[in-house]
Amino acid sequence: MAQSETVERILDAASVLFAERGYAETSVRTITTAAGVNLAAVNYHFGSKKILIQAVFARVLQPFCVELEAKLDRLELGEKVDAESLLDCVFKALLDSLIDKQQAEPEKVLRLQQFMRLLGMAYTQAQGHLRRFIVSEYGGVYGRFIQLLKSTAVATKPIDFYWQLYFMLGATVFTLSSIDSIQGIIEDNFAAASSIDRAMDLLVPTLAKMVKPIDL
Amino acid sequence: MAQSETVERILDAASVLFAERGYAETSVRTITTAAGVNLAAVNYHFGSKKILIQAVFARVLQPFCVELEAKLDRLELGEKVDAESLLDCVFKALLDSLIDKQQAEPEKVLRLQQFMRLLGMAYTQAQGHLRRFIVSEYGGVYGRFIQLLKSTAVATKPIDFYWQLYFMLGATVFTLSSIDSIQGIIEDNFAAASSIDRAMDLLVPTLAKMVKPIDL
DNA sequence: GTCTATAAACTGATAGAC
């Protein structure tokens, strides 16, 4: 087995398992078994479980950030930079970065959910090393996006803007993290199929509304 | 040491540690050491770690649900049942249920954050037994609240309402879970103190706006 | 680069003395 294939298999298995159960609940043994590789392979290729966790994040965050930078560049060439278009950039960049090859739609939703679960756990689980890694590696694009979004809400007090930012992040991460089970609950109650598309359609305008100047 | 005191000390220590690190990352040894009780005390008083986790939840959810029922009863006696007043019930019930004795304000914020972190982890961490426990024990009040809130948004399509409900839950849990670190970040940038009150003031109207009929 | 074997530490839980 070529080296790269083993590394990829480990990363694939770890991404799925971490997103499903969390970091602490997923042992290296479970990962290597699921990946069909030897137990020692994780320590040989990555050095430790912590570095593997970071590698899982890097593999998904790196293409996303590249894609987001490009989309923000393009957006700033035009003139209409409002909250909707900025949020649209983020979600489009996210969805675009999740497909490498020819991938079906349900697979994309699964990857989106996986990404959000990993991201949410980086905040909630005790993985200080992970938060530090993400900020130091990918803090740049994030800061750029924040500044752009902030410039669309000059009427909002800066402190209020920051709180609203976290409201938005929470709504997004929480919902998309559990999008399959929420969809299950909703479909049980309404016998309606494919409400996920509706959720995505609702999310951007709802989030945009949250950062619009307050006149409640 | 009286029995009840040991039980309380274990529950206190477990609440703090679970909220800080998560369930899987907190060992029974860590809990008993922090509580200053014997290692065997957890299994003697609770039977298992799982039941201890449920007990931690019950201790905080039970008074909250009682308080919420009472506040909803009182609200329904009047006539103005709108989204703001309903959300106000939830947050007021939550804050009221967190103070047993004469407790200072910063302690209340800590408890609020602890509650939200525990709640968030019940969703994200692999604790199926915990979700089942919560639904079976406290699903009643939750359902009542949902129905009341839904009746204030009859113009919204039911499916849209449910998605918005999860947006709201996510914004709340995520923000209040990390309210100390967010406040830290914000205070670093603005040299402004006590922005937490502002966050709470912003949260209810912002959430209410989210379930108001869409005219974006 | 992959394997087996094993080290060293930690986990939840329990039996039995006090």
Next chain:
DNA sequence: GTCTATCAGTTTATAGAC
């Protein structure tokens, strides 16, 4: 009700043969 001692199982990580 609390204690010590310990079990049986798991964890991450590594040394050394191939």
